[in-house]
Amino acid sequence: MKGSVARHLTVQKLGHVSFKPLQQPSFSISLSDSFRFQSLLESEAQSADSIIPSSSPPLDIDIDSNVDDKDFILSQDFFCTPDYITPDGQYISNSLDCNKENIACPKSPEKIKTVKSKRQRQDGFNLSCHEQVVELAKDTFGTDEINTEKAIGTEPQKNHSYVSQSAVALRCRVMPPPCIKNPYQKDASETDIDPFGNQRSKCAGILPTIIGGDGLSRYWTDFHEIEQIGNGNFSCVFKVLKRIDGCFYAVKKSTRLLHQDTERRKALMEVQALAALGFHENIVGYYSSWFENEQLFIQMELCDHSLSIRKPSKLSTEGELLEIIYQMAKALQFIHEKGIAHLDVKPDNIYIKNGVYKLGDFGCATLLDSTLPIEEGDARYMPQEVLNDNYDHLDKVDIFSLGAAIYELIRGSALPESGHLSLNLREGKLPLLPGHSVQFQNLLKAMIDPDPVRRPSAKELVKNPIFDRDQRTGKNHYS
Numbered sequence: 239m240k241g242s243v244a245r246h247l248t249v250q251k252l253g254h255v256s257f258k259p260l261q262q263p264s265f266s267i268s269l270s271d272s273f274r275f276q277s278l279l280e281s282e283a284q285s286a287d288s289i290i291p292s293s294s295p296p297l298d299i300d301i302d303s304n305v306d307d308k309d310f311i312l313s314q315d316f317f318c319t320p321d322y323i324t325p326d327g328q329y330i331s332n333s334l335d336c337n338k339e340n341i342a343c344p345k346s347p348e349k350i351k352t353v354k355s356k357r358q359r360q361d362g363f364n365l366s367c368h369e370q371v372v373e374l375a376k377d378t379f380g381t382d383e384i385n386t387e388k389a390i391g392t393e394p395q396k397n398h399s400y401v402s403q404s405a406v407a408l409r410c411r412v413m414p415p416p417c418i419k420n421p422y423q424k425d426a427s428e429t430d431i432d433p434f435g436n437q438r439s440k441c442a443g444i445l446p447t448i449i450g451g452d453g454l455s456r457y458w459t460d461f462h463e464i465e466q467i468g469n470g471n472f473s474c475v476f477k478v479l480k481r482i483d484g485c486f487y488a489v490k491k492s493t494r495l496l497h498q499d500t501e502r503r504k505a506l507m508e509v510q511a512l513a514a515l516g517f518h519e520n521i522v523g524y525y526s527s528w529f530e531n532e533q534l535f536i537q538m539e540l541c542d543h544s545l546s547i548r549k550p551s552k553l554s555t556e557g558e559l560l561e562i563i564y565q566m567a568k569a570l571q572f573i574h575e576k577g578i579a580h581l582d583v584k585p586d587n588i589y590i591k592n593g594v595y596k597l598g599d600f601g602c603a604t605l606l607d608s609t610l611p612i613e614e615g616d617a618r619y620m621p622q623e624v625l626n627d628n629y630d631h632l633d634k635v636d637i638f639s640l641g642a643a644i645y646e647l648i649r650g651s652a653l654p655e656s657g658h659l660s661l662n663l664r665e666g667k668l669p670l671l672p673g674h675s676v677q678f679q680n681l682l683k684a685m686i687d688p689d690p691v692r693r694p695s696a697k698e699l700v701k702n703p704i705f706d707r708d709q710r711t712g713k714n715h716y717s
């Protein structure tokens with residue numbers, strides 16, 4: 239959890255809650271946390287006969303056995319900094335209503351003296367969501383003790399005890415949020431990805447979909463929205479100012495609510511592709527992402543605009559078109575070498591920033607080896623083989639799409655979805671392009687060749703002599 243320190247909480251008599259700041263952040267997903275939590279689990283398991291665990295791991299919560307538990311009041315406010323200043327510590331998904339603080343707990347079970355450790359601890363907390371926590375405990379500790387608890391937990395509570403639902407949430411938080419395997423990242427081991435993988439079940443929803451328990455929005459807390467700068471089929475994109483660093487960014491918000499875990503996973507693939515790719519000058523920069531109110535937010539590098547033909551554009555000279563082809567070929571070479579295909583190359587998804595072209599919108603990105611589901615991009619830019627469900631040369635699909643996109647820019651109006659023109663394009667037939675060199679027209683034809691094998695690869699494109707700076711006078715763009 240960035241911006242906050244882990245605290246060692248000692249619960250004492252009501253009103254006496256002490257904090258011991260620790261060196262390490264408490265909820266970031268790191269191996270050191272994993273081990274600390276693991277040692278907590280182990281120490282709890284070992285201390286079945288003692289109320290207070292013998293060791294005091296950082297996240298432990300010690301309860302003085304002499305303290306009468308009727309007076310406990312725990313509130314998350316005592317020991318957690320607000321979530322909104324800890325953007326990288328995602329919230330745990332759970333079914334608790336975090337707004338219901340300090341609810342009386344009429345049916346907490348009576349403590350049975352012979353069963354200690356976890357049981358007493360839970361009883362000591364007097365949790366109103368007893369069953370939920372019991373289930374969590376079962377997930378976490380993998381014991382059958384829970385059944386005993388349910389059996390004995392029927393007697394009404396005699397004391398006036400209170401419980402904070404946030405304390406329950408904290409209990410959930412002890413188990414850090416799940417890590418999601420990035421399918422585009424081949425070199426991460428399973429344990430690196432999620433050390434608690436085999437201990438999760440109830441808490442393992444992909445990511446929380448609610449605003450933080452404190453009701454604050456990370457988007458509105460961290461960013462000042464300037465204006466909407468774009469929208470696609472699935473999202474709106476805003477120019478924002480990040481409050482803490484004073485820089486402008488683009489934030490893409492999914493417009494559809496992602497209710498299901500599977501929907502969220504699918505949406506996340508765009509982010510995972512961007513993150514796995516890393517930096518390249520000709521790929522839109524990726525900074526961060528998070529879920530909020532069942533929407534995915536992606537913070538990206540802000541570009542000036544896209545090449546969408548819906549916007550007034552002065553792109554017409556061959557030199558400028560060659561510049562786009564060259565820079566996009568470099569971007570494609572980079573992503574293809576990482577085993578990824580974009581599958582939605584089109585003017586809408588090529589942005590320009592200070593004269594540099596950047597490939598964006600990795601919403602359809604997939605793996606070249608077809609081990610991931612394939613979702614084709616905009617059909618107007620798809621070659622025939624994809625429409626025939628042939629996915630053997632996905633890198634060449636991107637080359638065709640780039641060729642089609644360039645032709646659209648020359649044409650100055652959107653490509654049709656069907657009809658003669660799109661048919662001709664898929665057959666590799668281009669009308670004569672007055673004002674453009676034969677060399678240029680041949681290059682374009684090669685890019686839209688109906689046979690994917692005959693299309694140049696991105697690497698071959700980059701090396702094409704047409705981009706050789708010596709051949710061009712007055713311009714030195716092709717470095």
Ligand SMILES: Nc1ncnc2c1ncn2[C@@H]1O[C@H](COP(=O)(O)OP(=O)(O)OP(=O)(O)O)[C@@H](O)[C@H]1O
Nearest residue numbers: 468469470471472473475488539540541544586599
């Ligand atoms: N980083 C950015 N900088 C500037 N403008 C951007 C940026 N990202 C997106 N846009 C603008 O927002 C538009 C929509 O973005 P994007 O294509 O990523 O959304 P989408 O919903 O995935 O689109 P699609 O309908 O193509 O699937 C882009 O065409 C572009 O005009």
Ligand SMILES: [Mg+2]
Nearest residue numbers: 470586587599
């Ligand atoms: Mg798009």
